[in-house]
Structures are given as C-alpha cells and as structure tokens.
Amino acid sequence: MINVPPLKPAERDRLLKLATYASVAVAVLLIALKSSVYLMSGSVSLLASLIDSLMDAAASVINLFAVRYALKPADHEHRFGHGKAEALAGLAQSAFITGSAVLVLLQGIDRLLNPRPLDSAWLGIAVMLFSIAATIGLLLIQRHVIKRTGSTAIRADSLHYRSDLLLNASIIVALLLAAYGIQRADAFFGLAIALFIGYSAIQIGRDAVQILMDRELSDEVRAEALQLARSVEGVVNVHDFRSRQSGHDWFMQMHVEIPAQTPLVQAHDLGERVRARIVERFPQTDVLIHTDPV
Structure with a gap:
C-alpha cells in the first residue's frame, strides 16, 4: 500500500502510459536480440532469459490494456471504478512468470543430463550486458511512475524486471564458465534462475490476490x-x-x-x-x- 502525493488525472494517465509503452518496447527489443544469439549458441541460461523476455512482452501487453481500462472513470455498472483491472494484470503476470519458470526448469534438467558445448558465448555475454543497461533504464522510468501513481500493475512489472537484473548477471557468469569449458554451469544456472523466477511469481500473485480480496490498507x-x-x-x-x-x-x-x-x-x-x-x-x-x- 503506497501513499502517493496528489496527482492530476491527466498527469497520472500520462505517466502510466509512459511506463507501459516503455516496458513493451524494451521487451520486444530484447526478444529480437536474445532470439538471434540463442539460435547461434544453444545456451540454456540464454534460453531462460529469452523465455523470460517473451513473458515480459506478454505481461507488458496485458499491463497496457489493463492500465488503460483501469484509468476509465466510474460508470453506472462500475460505481467503484475500474482500478482492480491492475490487480488482475498482476495476477496474469504471475501466471505467465510461473509458466516460464517451469519451461526453463525442464530445459535445464535436460541439458544437465545431456551437456553439450556452447557456441558464440562471447556474443551472448555482449547481449546480456546490453540487456542489463536497457533494464536499468526501464526500472528508472518505472520507479518514477510508481512513486507518483502507486500503480499495482506497474509495481508488479517492476518487480519482475528487478529480478531480471540478477538473472542477466547470472547468465553472464554461466556463459563465462561455459566459454572456459565448464559446460554444466550453464544448466545449473538455468535451474537456479527458474527457481528464482518462480519465487517472483508467487510474490506478484500474492499481492494481486490481496487487493482482489479487499485486504485492509496498511x-x-x-x-x-x-x-x-x-x-x-x-x-x-x-x-x-x-x-x-x-x-x-x-x-x-x-x-x-x-x-x-x-x-x-x-x-x-x-x-x-x-x-x-x-x-x-x-x-x-x-x-x-x-x-x-x-
């Protein structure tokens, strides 16, 4: 429950749209880069990051529509407004993130049992460094928007992207180890990332459910x-x-x-x-x- 300063509706609308459009743009850009490098390297940890970006894009699109709907004023059929659409978006994100965690977990187990050398590891490292820079830029925008609006949907999206920073850093370590011949490191890091993603999903889903269940303010x-x-x-x-x-x-x-x-x-x-x-x-x-x- 975030206490936010007074904000004119037009300014709040502008900030929420800025955050959602920026999230979609970053997710689409990273999907294109990671897809290309994964096809060249075959890295499980990079696949984990790619799937995570695909889930980011899907969740960001859901956020985009949910926020636009939540901004609608109260009407005859929704006398208390449409604000819970943001919590529904957070719940949908939780489901997407959980699905990505399971998929990466299965792929990591398979690669652990059947290891194989990676190609283009250094190119993958370069892409992950770019991903970290882009994610930090997006988080700065989201932090400003959350501080001004207190949006549940943007806060859920920001939580996921914060976890991406750790995910991307761990992938760089996995690719470095793989580049020097430690092949199973890629699979181990993929499994660890999958568990971390699942934990983030539980947090997002729990917060969304509490709002939908009309939990008391702090x-x-x-x-x-x-x-x-x-x-x-x-x-x-x-x-x-x-x-x-x-x-x-x-x-x-x-x-x-x-x-x-x-x-x-x-x-x-x-x-x-x-x-x-x-x-x-x-x-x-x-x-x-x-x-x-x-």
Whole structure:
C-alpha cells in the first residue's frame, strides 16, 4: 500500500502510459536480440532469459490494456471504478512468470543430463550486458511512475524486471564458465534462475490476490486516518472502521460517534469535516461517514 502525493488525472494517465509503452518496447527489443544469439549458441541460461523476455512482452501487453481500462472513470455498472483491472494484470503476470519458470526448469534438467558445448558465448555475454543497461533504464522510468501513481500493475512489472537484473548477471557468469569449458554451469544456472523466477511469481500473485480480496490498507495508514477522524472537535469516538484499495483509489468507511443532542445539520457538517480532513491527507480516498449518537 503506497501513499502517493496528489496527482492530476491527466498527469497520472500520462505517466502510466509512459511506463507501459516503455516496458513493451524494451521487451520486444530484447526478444529480437536474445532470439538471434540463442539460435547461434544453444545456451540454456540464454534460453531462460529469452523465455523470460517473451513473458515480459506478454505481461507488458496485458499491463497496457489493463492500465488503460483501469484509468476509465466510474460508470453506472462500475460505481467503484475500474482500478482492480491492475490487480488482475498482476495476477496474469504471475501466471505467465510461473509458466516460464517451469519451461526453463525442464530445459535445464535436460541439458544437465545431456551437456553439450556452447557456441558464440562471447556474443551472448555482449547481449546480456546490453540487456542489463536497457533494464536499468526501464526500472528508472518505472520507479518514477510508481512513486507518483502507486500503480499495482506497474509495481508488479517492476518487480519482475528487478529480478531480471540478477538473472542477466547470472547468465553472464554461466556463459563465462561455459566459454572456459565448464559446460554444466550453464544448466545449473538455468535451474537456479527458474527457481528464482518462480519465487517472483508467487510474490506478484500474492499481492494481486490481496487487493482482489479487499485486504485492509496498511496499519500505518489506518491508524493515521483514525487519528485524523478523532481529532475533529465534536467527535467522541470512531468505530467500525473499514478500508480497501482498488487500483489507485482507496476506500474508507467509518461510524463517527457524536453527542446525542447534536442537531441533524450540525451532525452532517461534523461528518463532512471528518471526511475533508482525511481526504486532505489522502487525496485518493473515497470516505463514507455514518454518524452515531452517544
């Protein structure tokens, strides 16, 4: 749960589209380069990286459509907006990443049992160095976008690309060892990468499921919201506080206790003051207040 500063809708749309377009472009470029070198070298670890890039491209395309859908305003059939499309995209990414991990695992086992020398290992190393540079550039863009928007889909995509840095570095080590005659190193590194990719998939899927299941916002955010509500003059206490997240939007609802003799108009104004104070601190929040006489 990321607390983000106020951001105009047009600026948020621009940043999300920038991140998704950049992700697709980097994935497609790396697929073209890795495919060519894999056909020349036959490296399992390079195949792992190629499959990972193919999954990146598929996940990025899903992200592209999911983010565009999530940016649509609330309508008659979706009164709470379309923000959960981002969590669905994260769940789809998890499935893609898991599939790539299984495929690489099987290929690594086969190459471990049937080792063979690699060709064009140095060319593969050059491609992996370029991949690292391109990935770092993309991560810098994604980091800026996540900081400004708090997007679940972009955060999931960024997690995968961060794991790619370790993956690409390990592939360089595997290719270096293979170039000096240690053939099984390529297969061992491929197996290790597959397990690491699978672990990343579990993390992404878990976060997406929590949002789809309407998990409460973080304890820190909830505690601060309660403190803000109770700090309004005239509020006796607050109970039945609930919260959830849908894409960029947060939703909070609470029962505000006020003196029983408070006139209806004043009770309404008091509830509005509570709502305004919370929204001032968390602008992305939709707050529903119910007043209880005590």
